[in-house]
Amino acid sequence: MTMEIEKEQHVLVIFPHPDDEAFGVSGTIATHTKRGTPVTYACLTLGEMGRNLGNPPFATRESLPDIRKAELQKAAEALGIKDLRMMGLRDKTLEFEDDGKMADLVSDLLAELKPSLVISFYPGFSVHPDHEATARAVVRAFRRLPETERPKLHLVAFANNTDADLGQPDIVYDISNVFEKKMDAMRAHISQTIWLLKEMEKLLAQNDEATVQRVKFERFWTYRWDDDKVSELKA
């Protein structure tokens, strides 16, 4: 059951790693930019701790950030994102940052951009500690706004227990129209995606149903404020 992507005023995408946008939501982003809707992508880190450095290595621990930064810029360009913000935090450290400052970072973006839609990760269902810390910061920043002033909050969930504990996504978009742009975004992050893409392109060429479903449909869960499990910020 798919639905139409609604027209937005401004879309704010918040993820911690370059390539977080590529697999799950790049078709949705491309649909918005194609319509001329402004999209801001706030990417919190440069994925400095990425493990794919190759053997033989194509990068070092120290050269990887610049490589991933260039890939992120290329992906943003492929998706028509004109406002890419690299927020300068460090990969794998977000859960150790001051939680209040993390929420402030999101609050500042909300105040400045007044987005009608925010896309991020679903807290409790996004696996990587940086994803979870980002998701919590988004929810805490939203809580500071009166309910009537909150943008829509569409979240990505992919933990193994998602189906069992969160249920089916309430939003499913068919992004076939912008399929090539999505592939371009994934290809832009080639240092991290090369093996995955090789496998994926092979399966797509064979019309493997599960892979087609995974790439052509993007799934979101609207945040359930009635079941808000993110802890309060300590004063």
Add this chain to the structure above:
Amino acid sequence: MEPIITAKVQESIDHFANKDIYIHMETTNGAYASHFNEKFFSAGAYIRNARLSYEHGKIVGEGPYRVGLKLEIGWVYAEGLTHYGFDEKGRLLLAGHDFDGKLAVALQIGEEPFK
């Protein structure tokens, strides 16, 4: 980076001995290990820009290699190292890449802090 040549690495380890140096060290099996295999026990450690000084250090093994640095009252140690290189500031970069080309361990030494 190149496959480790122990003589080159040893020379560099000797060069940094008894100086105030900065260390980057990490071990990792990736933040997704337990997601893909719930039986997998994920562990790792990371220290960046720890400032210290060592009396002497050694690279040993037949490859993958091990490096130990003897401090005045302690040790720094890493195993599984496969590749080495130097950055533009002459810092020694040692890394262990697994069979899939994923970083498993890193040990880096420099006289200037890492970025």
